[in-house]
Amino acid sequence: MNVAVLISGGVDSSVVVHLLKEQGIDPHLFYLKISNGEDDCSWQDDIVICKMIARKYGLPFEMLDLNEEYWDNVVAYMIENVRRGLTPNPDMMCNKFIKFGYFEQLRGKDFDKTATGHYATITERDGKVYLSTAKDPVKDQTDFLAQISTLQVRKLMFPIGHLMKTEVRQIAEKADLITAKRKDSQGICFLGKVNYNEFIERYLGRKEGKIIDLETGKVLGKHNGFWFHTIGQRKGLGLSGGPWFVVKKDVNENIIYVARGYDPEAQYGTTINLKAFNFITEDPWGGFEGGKDITFKIRHTPEFAKGKIYKDGNIYRIESEVKQQGIAAGQFGCVYDENSHICWGSGEII
Secondary structure: OOEEEEOOOOHHHHHHHHHHHHOOOOOEEEEEEOOOOOOOHHHHHHHHHHHHHHHHHOOOEEEEEOHHHHHHHHHHHHHHHHHOOOOOOHHHHHHHHHHHHHHHHHOHHHOOEEEOOOOOEEEEEOOEEEEEOOOOOOOOOHHHHOOOOHHHHHHEEOOOOOOOHHHHHHHHHHOOOOOOOOOOOOOOHHHOOOOHHHHHHHHHOOOOEEEEEOOOOOEEEEEOOHHHOOOOOOOOOOOOOOOEEEEEEEOOOOEEEEEEOOOHHHHEEEEEEEEEEEEOOOOOOOOOOOOEEEEEEOOOOOOOEEEEEEEEOOEEEEEEEEEEEOOOEOEEEEEEOOOOOEEEEEEEEO
16 A cells, blocks of 8 residues: 655654554655744754654655645635634645645545544444544544545544544653653644744734723723733633633734623534535435534543534534533534544634
8 A cells, every 4th residue: 555644753643653564564654734834843853853753664654845835725724814804714725725625636645544643533334434533532633634535534644533542652662762751842843842822912912901800890900902812712811710711812903802700601602503514425414493402612622521512504503412611602512423433524713
């Protein structure tokens, strides 16, 4: 089998290379270069490690510069959504457009399969291929993959999806991989060492506004711009007498509304409306009438929530069995089957 591996310089993709070699597959390794425009050291360090992994196993290695495509399709999306007061998911867009989009167009088309270090699995049923959850519930990344297409799923391999993270580390140590003890990357991949707020300030600046108690209307403090804050946020508000949570934003007036942690009506809800829903493999309900039982996520968490999904025109509506905290417009609601195994797809929260 002719396989491409997207290698990042981390332990997960390095173990993917090792496992494929154990199966008798000699993959072609690719590093996708993206950066924040200033902090170039991080990707240069990654390249050195990737080359060492390629040399260890005697494999071909290429760096593919997708920086321009990343800025046009992911960074621009993130900045524009933040400007509008939404909570974007750049990792979702990176997977859809860059890792499994532009890469496929430029180089992936030359290979039978593309393997990555994502924590997910592939399930085949009745001749169809489905994106399904990983063995490790904490590391599962299907909620970052839920905007990809059935064509992309058919092309993918997730060799570590059936492993716990601890098992991946153990394999790396036993194989004497240089990445065995390397820390996992955190947050948005391209930021490197740049702080998220500093990055946003570079493009949107600062503008002082009020922090108001939603219940009483009392001004509690000031902030430097609504774009630095997200629905459900608790830390970084600088308020006493809390805990306080961001529950609403007035984009036109640059106001942040907050509520205390014990005010469930202000920060919790049971209805999540989704637009532009993307079914990965198929619509399992096919123009259904009435609600269908599902599990779902509205943030990256090991836990799934139970509920029902309804279709209202072009909008899909999730009614959750329990109240959900911090339902944030711009984020994605990811929908799974009743057993939290098959990921049907996702839509943007409105």
